[in-house]
Amino acid sequence: MTRGVQITLGILLSLYLIAAVVLSRVQEHLLFPAPTIPGDDLIEMARIAGAAELLVPSEEETLYGWHSPAGGTHAVLYFHGNASYAAANILTMRAVNAAGWDFICVSPRGYPGSTGAPSPGFLRADALAAWSHTTETLGFSPEQIVLHGRSLGGGMAGELLAEVAPGGVILESTFRSMARLVQEKVPYFPMGLILKYPMRTEERDVSAPVLILHGDADEVVPVAHARALAEHFTHAEYVEVPGKGHNDGLLQDPVASRALRAWLDSLR
Numbered sequence: 001m002t003r004g005v006q007i008t009l010g011i012l013l014s015l016y017l018i019a020a021v022v023l024s025r026v027q028e029h030l031l032f033p034a035p036t037i038p039g040d041d042l043i044e045m046a047r048i049a050g051a052a053e054l055l056v057p058s059e060e061e062t063l064y065g066w067h068s069p070a071g072g073t074h075a076v077l078y079f080h081g082n083a084s085y086a087a088a089n090i091l092t093m094r095a096v097n098a099a100g101w102d103f104i105c106v107s108p109r110g111y112p113g114s115t116g117a118p119s120p121g122f123l124r125a126d127a128l129a130a131w132s133h134t135t136e137t138l139g140f141s142p143e144q145i146v147l148h149g150r151s152l153g154g155g156m157a158g159e160l161l162a163e164v165a166p167g168g169v170i171l172e173s174t175f176r177s178m179a180r181l182v183q184e185k186v187p188y189f190p191m192g193l194i195l196k197y198p199m200r201t202e203e204r205d206v207s208a209p210v211l212i213l214h215g216d217a218d219e220v221v222p223v224a225h226a227r228a229l230a231e232h233f234t235h236a237e238y239v240e241v242p243g244k245g246h247n248d249g250l251l252q253d254p255v256a257s258r259a260l261r262a263w264l265d266s267l268r
Contacts, residue, residue, distance in 0.1 A: 028118045031152070031178070031197060033083050037112035045087040053113075056106050058129030064113025065106035065130065067138065068093050074144045074268060075102040076170070077134050079127065079153030085112040092150075095251050099264040101146070104138070106130035108156065120196045127160035143167040146267065149174055151221065151246070158201030168267050169206055169233075170260070172213045173246055176202040176225045176232075184222075202232050210236040211263045213256050215244025237263060 046053050046066060054065035066086045076096045080089050086105045096103040108126040109116030116122070134140050146168040149157030154174025161169065175181040179198035210233040214226030223240065230238035239259040241250055250256045 027194070027196060031082060032108075032110060032118045034111045035083060035085060037085060037087070039113065042085075042087060042113050049087065049090055049093070051086075051093070051103075054104070054106060054133065056129050056133045058109065058126045061109045061114065061116035061126075063106050063109065063115075063126055063129060064111075065104065065133075066093070068097055068103040070097040070102050071100050072102060074100070074146070074167075075104050075134060075138070075140045076146045076148050076264075077130060077166075078103060078105040079130075079147070079149040079156040080105060080107065081151035081153055081173075084150075087112075089150075091249065092148075092251055095257055095260060096148075096264070099261045100268070101264055102138075102140075104130070104134055106133070123156050123197065123199070124159040124163070127156050128163060131160055131164055146170060146264070148172065152178075152199075155197075155199030155201060158199055158204050161201075161204040161206055166208055168208050168263075169210045170213065170263075171201070171210065171226075171229060173215065173218060173221055173250060174201065174225070174229075175199070175221045176228050181221060181225065202229060206233055206235075208235065209263070209267065211259070212236055212238045213241065213250055213259065214239075215241045215246065215248060215250055217243055217248075218246045220246035 051066040051068040054067055056063040056065060086107050089105055093103040107114045109122055110118050134145060142165055145166045147157040147160060147166045148170040150172040151174055154171045155178050177198055177200040179195050182195055212226050212230050214223050216223050230236045239256060241253050241255050244250055244253055
């Protein structure tokens with residue numbers, strides 16, 4: 001190997017390592033691009049939607065959420081996507097309420113209304129805080145609760161499944177694991193070593209019924225992830241919605257909305 005080749009390889013290796021370090025340090029900004037919504041706007045949106053605002057303690061932080069009741073006997077605990085917030089999920093709230101289920105959505109730290117910032121371990125801690133509030137403060141028993149995670153929220157629900165046993169699980173437009181998804185997107189970096197938020201939903205063991213909803217045109221989370229999750233969970237119902245991409249409002253499609261309503265009805 002000539003001296004010139006050695007120098008070139010050394011430069012390339014250095015650039016590779018620098019890029020890996022940068023990816024490691026900025027991944028919170030890439031994975032959790034929380035929007036900025038003024039507190040007064042959140043209050044007004046909750047008033048218009050008819051939802052009660054929630055303040056949920058989680059370790060040293062306070063999480064913000066909504067509770068929209070619809071009878072008070074069963075509840076969907078909803079975890080939204082990585083660029084969303086409680087008030088951005090009114091259509092899901094309406095669909096859940098129309099099925100006769102309470103809708104509870106709690107945003108993780110760093111998201112509108114919630115204090116703090118993302119850090120390793122926060123997803124599980126904040127999901128557990130939302131669960132505790134739903135069971136202990138709002139009074140729902142575990143078998144009366146369905147976890148519903150959309151996109152990144154599916155990973156958050158997966159973190160919670162390591163700790164609790166709900167009455168059912170809905171995984172909407174989500175991934176087998178964040179580690180696997182990121183490795184697919186950035187195949188030339190050792191993301192398994194760099195990523196601080198692997199979110200390995202595919203490793204969870206769930207005895208409860210699972211509903212998996214996914215668009216076959218999803219450009220962010222390939223539909224293969226949903227199909228693999230459907231194979232993984234023992235009691236899974238899989239609904240693939242034709243022509244729908246990641247941000248096309250899956251539950252606005254009659255195929256998905258009818259499936260959600262029928263599945264929720266089957267649990268009561």
